[in-house]
Amino acid sequence: MGELVVSELLIALGLNLLAATLLVFxxxxxxxxxxxxxxxxxxxxxxxxxxxxxxxxSSPLNVGVGFGLFAVLSIVRLRSDExxxxxxxxxxxxxxxxxxxGLPGLQFEIKLLFTVLLVGTMYIADHPAVLPAGRHVRFKxxxxxxxxxxxxxxxxxxxxLGYALRRFTxxxxxxxxxxxxxxxRADVTRPVRKLEGVPA
Numbered sequence: 001m002g003e004l005v006v007s008e009l010l011i012a013l014g015l016n017l018l019a020a021t022l023l024v025f026x027x028x029x030x031x032x033x034x035x036x037x038x039x040x041x042x043x044x045x046x047x048x049x050x051x052x053x054x055x056x057x058s059s060p061l062n063v064g065v066g067f068g069l070f071a072v073l074s075i076v077r078l079r080s081d082e083x084x085x086x087x088x089x090x091x092x093x094x095x096x097x098x099x100x101x102g103l104p105g106l107q108f109e110i111k112l113l114f115t116v117l118l119v120g121t122m123y124i125a126d127h128p129a130v131l132p133a134g135r136h137v138r139f140k141x142x143x144x145x146x147x148x149x150x151x152x153x154x155x156x157x158x159x160x161l162g163y164a165l166r167r168f169t170x171x172x173x174x175x176x177x178x179x180x181x182x183x184x185r186a187d188v189t190r191p192v193r194k195l196e197g198v199p200a
Contacts, residue, residue, distance in 0.1 A: 005104075008104070008108070009053060009104075011108060012049075012053075012101045012102065012108070012111060013049065013101075015101055015108075015111060015112060015115060016045065016046075016049050016097060016098060016101035016102070016115075017046075019097050019101070019115045019118070019119050020041070020042060020045045020046070020094060020097060020098075022119055023041070023090070023093060023094060023097070023118075023119050023122060024038050024041045024042055024045075024090075024094070025038070027119070027122055027123050027126060028041065028090050028122075028126075031126060031128070032086070032087075034087075037087060037090070040091075041090060041091065041094040042094075044091065044094050044095055044098065045094040045095065045097055045098040046098065047098070048095055048098030048099050048102065049097075049098040049099070049101055049102035050102065051102070052098065052099045052101075052102030052103050053102040053103075053104060056102070056103050056104040056105065057104050086126065089122070089125075090122065093118050093119075093121075093122055096118060097115060097118060097119075100114055100115070100118075101115065137163075137185070137186050137188050138183070138184065138185055138186075139161065139183075139184040139185075139186060140181070140182075140183055140184075141157065141160075141161075141181070141182045141183075141184050142179060142180065142181050142182075143156065143157075143160065143179065143180050143182070144178060144179055145178060145179075145180065146173050146174065146175045146178045146179065146180055147180065148173075153168065153170065153180075153182070154168065157182065157184055157186075158192045159192070161184070161186055161192075162191055162192055163186040163187060163188050163190060163191055163192060164186065164187050164190035164191075164192055165184060165185065165186050165187075166185040166186060166187050167184075167185045168182050168183065168184045168185065169182065169183045170182050171183055
């Protein structure tokens with residue numbers, strides 16, 4: 001792709017930093033409040049921008065280089081703490097912003113278009129008005145009974161959690177130890193009244 005043009009690189013860097021700031025501080029941190037992931041997103045974004053710009057200036061980027069970059073980054077994610085699907089989405093957008101804006105030779109208008117698309121998508125998709133936060137909550141539950149009837153399982157979970165269930169999936173039943181592991185989706189806006197005389 002040829003030598004880097006310093007002026008074009010600075011413009012692309014400015015666009016990338018602006019987009020990353022809007023994504024991380026303007027959208028993610030205001031809604032999720034995890035400082036450690038803010039640092040991670042900015043580090044991933046900036047590092048991938050630098051690598052894409054450097055590799056693109058020294059030799060043409062091919063599909064193999066792209067796959068290699070994402071393979072290394074995926075290993076980093078696998079070794080980190082368990083992340084939610086929303087956090088994985090923010091990670092992917094931060095990575096793609098850095099890669100996209102760091103590519104030399106790509107027209108600025110194209111970079112701007114895709115940058116607006118990516119940041120705008122996350123702003124809308126994660127907006128509380130579109131997907132209200134805190135209404136549908138996921139629980140990973142282990143209870144000290146082993147039941148097979150779905151209705152009994154639902155009643156037991158609602159009694160223990162105190163909320164109406166949206167959905168649940170039994171992941172493991174141990175009839176020897178009398179335990180169950182269940183993935184539960186509950187609607188916290190619909191509390192269930194506990195029956196008198198029934199222990200919690």
